[in-house]
Amino acid sequence: MKDTFDIIENPAPTSHLWKQWKNLVDTEGWTSDDNSVTGLVPSLKTTRSVWAVTKTPERNLVGSVVWNEYDDICWLGFYLLSPEYRGKGIGSVIWARAMSRIRKDLVLALRGVVKMAPKYKSQDTPVDGALLENYRMSSKDFDDAMKSYKTLELTQKCVRELSGDEWQKFLKYDQSVTSRDRHEFLETYYKKLDYTIGFTFYDTKGNIVGVISAVPTGHREKNFFKIAPLFADSDDIAFHAMKVLSNVMLEKHPNATLIFHLVDTPEGSFTVLHKFFKALNLTAGISGITLYSDAYPPKGDLEKVYIPFNNSCHFDY
Numbered sequence: 054m055k056d057t058f059d060i061i062e063n064p065a066p067t068s069h070l071w072k073q074w075k076n077l078v079d080t081e082g083w084t085s086d087d088n089s090v091t092g093l094v095p096s097l098k099t100t101r102s103v104w105a106v107t108k109t110p111e112r113n114l115v116g117s118v119v120w121n122e123y124d125d126i127c128w129l130g131f132y133l134l135s136p137e138y139r140g141k142g143i144g145s146v147i148w149a150r151a152m153s154r155i156r157k158d159l160v161l162a163l164r165g166v167v168k169m170a171p172k173y174k175s176q177d178t179p180v181d182g183a184l185l186e187n188y189r190m191s192s193k194d195f196d197d198a199m200k201s202y203k204t205l206e207l208t209q210k211c212v213r214e215l216s217g218d219e220w221q222k223f224l225k226y227d228q229s230v231t232s233r234d235r236h237e238f239l240e241t242y243y244k245k246l247d248y249t250i251g252f253t254f255y256d257t258k259g260n261i262v263g264v265i266s267a268v269p270t271g272h273r274e275k276n277f278f279k280i281a282p283l284f285a286d287s288d289d290i291a292f293h294a295m296k297v298l299s300n301v302m303l304e305k306h307p308n309a310t311l312i313f314h315l316v317d318t319p320e321g322s323f324t325v326l327h328k329f330f331k332a333l334n335l336t337a338g339i340s341g342i343t344l345y346s347d348a349y350p351p352k353g354d355l356e357k358v359y360i361p362f363n364n365s366c367h368f369d370y
Contacts, residue, residue, distance in 0.1 A: 087270035118151035130365030161346035182343030212251035283360035321355025
């Protein structure tokens with residue numbers, strides 16, 4: 054089988070392989086890795102990759118292992134093969150090559166579908182992490198659900214429109230919540246992607262007390278939007294932020310399906326929204342389970358994290 058493909062590493066961001074990769078990711082339905090991820094990963098300085106490609110003149114995608122190395126973690130976000138090449142041992146070949154390239158001082162983390170977890174745990178990532186669940190609602194149902202929640206006396210601003218000083222405060226707030234310096238990623242996510250919707254909220258003293266955003270995910274014609282992140286200083290502020298966003302999504306994307314990815318850890322504020330969605334008689338879908346090569350305690354102020362970013366560009370929990 055090796056005679057039918059070549060292995061290459063780190064193709065240029067302009068390579069046709071990345072377009073084929075994005076199409077395959079969207080077709081797989083991995084909605085946690087939204088369009089900002091598939092748009093940004095090819096050009097991020099933190100991105101590393103190993104690919105199997107055909108030996109034809111077209112050099113098309115056979116399979117890939119794509120990961121990002123930042124802080125003290127290697128987040129392996131994309132291990133996939135084109136459907137016609139599955140079950141032929143190609144995945145094991147490119148996986149082994151990728152493992153040989155990953156820095157050994159980093160904790161390796163990945164999110165796998167539950168049925169594949171035993172295989173991953175038997176190899177390089179034996180430590181269990183959080184389960185990632187998702188709830189789905191239409192824009193209209195979300196807006197209806199938020200009508201009964203009170204509106205607070207908070208000032209809101211579109212993140213894209215923040216001034217220089219406001220932006221610096223925004224970055225400090227994000228770092229205070231996540232314990233990560235993500236300024237380069239956030240600059241691109243909020244200011245350079247024309248489809249990101251984001252709001253930040255201020256109390257009467259001008260202090261940031263919350264942020265919420267939405268971004269398309271999957272094939273655009275499906276009209277899916279991932280709601281993430283939601284950081285807030287209290288439950289009331291979190292629900293206020295969701296109410297504001299619900300109005301915007303109903304106005305701008307009335308036919309959209311909104312997807313909320315929540316982790317199942319008992320720490321912090323994650324359980325608040327689990328209770329909210331279950332009270333609406335919604336059943337959670339399973340997006341995957343996080344696995345690690347070694348213990349990796351949660352970082353940041355979990356009391357303020359209601360919905361994490363949790364994408365490959367910047368993993369949270």
